[in-house]
Amino acid sequence: MTDHADRPRDHLDGADPGIVRRAVETRDPLPGTAGFAGELDGRLVRDVLGRRPLFVDGDAWAFDPTELADPVSVPAGSVRPLEAVADSDSDADEPHWMLPAVDPETDRGRALDAVREAVLDRTGAVADSGDGPSDGSVAVAFSGGVDSAVVAAGVPEAPCYVAGFEGCHDVAAAREAAAAMDRDLGVVEITHDDIRERIPDLVAATGRTNPMDLPIALPLFLVGERAAADGFDRLALGQGADELFGGYAKVAKAPDDPRVDADTIRGARRELLGTIPDQAERDVLALRAAGVEPVTPLLHDDVVAAALSLPGHLIADGDERKLALREAARGIVPESVRTADKKAVQYGTYVARELDRLARQAGFKRRMDDHVERYVRTLVDGSGPDPEGPS
Incomplete structure (x- = not known):
């Protein structure tokens, strides 16, 4: 926790103070970083995509919400004077940065070349710490999809890890992709005991109890723990690819x-x-609690800028999604991996299914409102199941 009486003048996470200072002065939302948050020149700052967590409570602030009694997340894009931290009526959280409205690049070749160059540059920079802390070694969270495969290709000596229940889609896909790429793969088999015993740790670290966030965070958390136990202090991820490049059916x-x-x-x-x-807040907090620092090269400003210029038909076209990223991966990963479909992590690992199963076995039936979250609360407070009790 940092308050007004005891703090360094500049205490930034994720970027050089000089770069952020220029971004504040010029209002440049994409100054060439992988995200930042913290204190700079008497102001709290958080980058335009909120890739690094930052919390306030009264006149105190912290990167870790567990250090504060009543933490509130600082909005992405904020530049907030410290004297306004405790002022709930202040308009200091009006965004200082917003993502630029970029006209689509009409030349297909130029649009795809820009994405490929940015993706390869940033994934290649992971090994030399260009997008993360300058010390320690890196592992890769690997699900067998194009996102994590492109990241893994940028760090060819790094081991890959996947987590999931026995027989799940993600483990099978990761094994096939790792074999095709000739990569070492560590498999973390998730069990019901992991759900019962580790969910309270995740809730404590992230403050999340809802049945969407936890099944996403748990596989990441367990992969992070395994990587940390094996001596790695950074975990490279493909996070952001679905949002940037159109990985969702609804897009x-x-x-x-x-x-x-x-x-x-x-x-x-x-x-x-x-x-x-x-999403970034959840994932960063979960992985830091596991003992590793996340590295997300596909969320670097350079990749974001290239993706923002894509025309719609290079984002998605009919049933084809993430077209530009898949084109960027051509020749970088095996064709079977480049074109593979992938399930969302909460479903591909079976964690959402098995968390629901445990809730129902404990008496929290689907007809009840918030039946899974109510079960999660019993895991956290150790009270045991009371499905008929107050919600």
């Missing part, structure tokens, strides 16, 4: 999908980019 189906408000594929993609701060 591909815009404007016909009711889950998005936008009437174009590019507009729907921009809506999804707005979910990154909340």
Whole structure:
């Protein structure tokens, strides 16, 4: 925790103070970093995509919410004077940075070349610590999809790890992809005991109890723990690829999908980019609790800038998604991996299914409101199941 009485003048996570200072002065939302947060020149700052967590409580702030009694997340894109930290009526959280509205690149070749160059540069920089701390070694969270495969290709000596229940899609896909890429793969088999015993740790670290966040965070957390136990202090991830490059069906189906408000594929993609701060906060907190620092090269400003210039038909076209990223991966990963479909992590690992199963076995039936979250709360407080008790 850092308060006004005891703090370094500049205490930034993720980027050089000089770069961030220039970004504040010029209002440049994509100054060439992989995200940043912290204190700079008497102000709290958090990058435009919220890739690094930052919390406040009264006149105190912290990177870790467990250091504060009542933490509130600082909005992405903020530049907040410290004297306004405790002022709940302040307008200091009006975004200082917003993602630029970029016209689509009309030349297909130039658009694809820009994405390929940015992706290869940033994934290649992971090994020499260009997107992470300058010390220690790196492992890769690997699910067998194109996102994590491209990241793994950038660090060819790094071991890969996957987590999931026995027989799940993600483990099978990761094994096939690792064999095709001739990569070492560590498999973390998730069990019901892992759900019962580790969910409280995740809730403590992230503050999340909902049945969407936890099945996403648990496989990451367990992979991070295994990598840390094996001596690695950084974990490279493919996070951000679905949001940037159109990995969701609701983006591909815009404007016909009711889950998005936008009437174009590019507009729907921009809506999804707005979910990154909340997702990044969850993932970073979970992985730090596991003992590793996340490295997300596909969320680097250079990749974001290239992706923002894509026309809609290079984001999604019919049933094809992430077209530009798959083109960038051509010749970098095996064709079977480049074109592979992948399930969302909570489903591909079976964690969502098995968490629901445990809740029902404990008496929390699906007809009950929030039956899984109510079960999670019993795991956290150790009270044991009381499905008929108050929600």
